[in-house]
Amino acid sequence: MNAIPVKSKIASDQVLKISPFKEVIKPTVPHKHADYFELIVLSQGAGFHTIDDYTFDVTPPDIYFLKPGQTHCWDFSRIPKGFVILFREELLNSEGLEVVYQLPAHISLADGGILFELVKRFYQDYQSNTSLTILKTYLQLILLKILEQSGAFIQRDVTFNAVYYQFKSLVNENYQRIKKIQDYADLLKMPASRLNLICRNASGKTPSMLLNERILLESKTLLSNTPLSIKEIAATLDFSDTSHFVKFFKINTNLTPGLYRELAFASAKKSV
The missing domain is CATH 1.10.10.60 (Homeodomain-like)
Incomplete structure (x- = not known):
């Protein structure tokens, strides 16, 4: 049957992968990622991004966040630039879990300068084989920065479990x-x-x-x-x-x- 394909961009033994976003204009077919989170930080580009049954305008600077099992596809009209951060749940502490399960699928940033610089440094240290402990700290900080800059917040009235x-x-x-x-x-x-x-x-x-x-x-x-x-x-x-x-x-x-x-x-x- 022609069901929605499941793609994996990360090796089974990896818990984290960071890479530049592919700078191409090519529509992707709807697909999903089964067992990891995907954080896309775009500084340039235009077009549409469909996640499950919602279609978002690509209007950088913005962020897209996919949880395991979500279906998505891209349709760009302008070359995109940015980074893709893939990570598994075991990389997060309890506060990180609170953040990722409350982040919306799309966050439009008024000013992504500080966040983009942080992500670039994260990528550079990842390329330099920096220790996983430091990389985990980067990820935690980036997630919190996204909340801060988007105006979102953790619902503290909801008991974390x-x-x-x-x-x-x-x-x-x-x-x-x-x-x-x-x-x-x-x-x-x-x-x-x-x-x-x-x-x-x-x-x-x-x-x-x-x-x-x-x-x-x-x-x-x-x-x-x-x-x-x-x-x-x-x-x-x-x-x-x-x-x-x-x-x-x-x-x-x-x-x-x-x-x-x-x-x-x-x-x-x-x-x-």
Whole structure:
């Protein structure tokens, strides 16, 4: 089936990779990265960047942030310049985890001068094989600087709990095949009732709601970015039958999958 491809730009044994953004104008096909975060810092360029079901204007200086499992593609009209920082979750301390799970997908900067200089120095030290301890500190500082310069902030009224982010990561990795919350609780070695309490305190949502949100997001992405039939999408997402998938989608969107696809295609044609 022509599902959305999963690409990896980082070796399995790497926890961090920094490189200049490719200075080419070439549309990319929708794809995703399974098990690492991607931070893109652009100082130049123009065009569009689609992340899941949102399309953003590329208006540097700006930042794009992708969590594991998100689908994205580029369509540039002007040569882009900047840096790409790839990193895995194990590189972050608890404060870093708080930041990455609250960062928006797009941040437009009024003045990216200080941040760009910091990223350039980060890249230079990375190229010089500086110790991982120092590089981790760079990453932490850059994430905090992004929050500062964007005017965003960590929601301190939300109780931080590492288990919540572990659950979110597990959902990103397993939503297609693991549908029972008890199974996630077993992976986290805790009662389902405890997981439910943690998720409610951290997000105001139950584990089931969070899981359904992830399945729904992937459903929308497959409908708008692939030629897969409704039946094939239902099978890809491991629904027992097509009617079950259609019912799930309609309950959560008030639209049938077919109508959602028609509207998505019509919207895409208008933006061209």
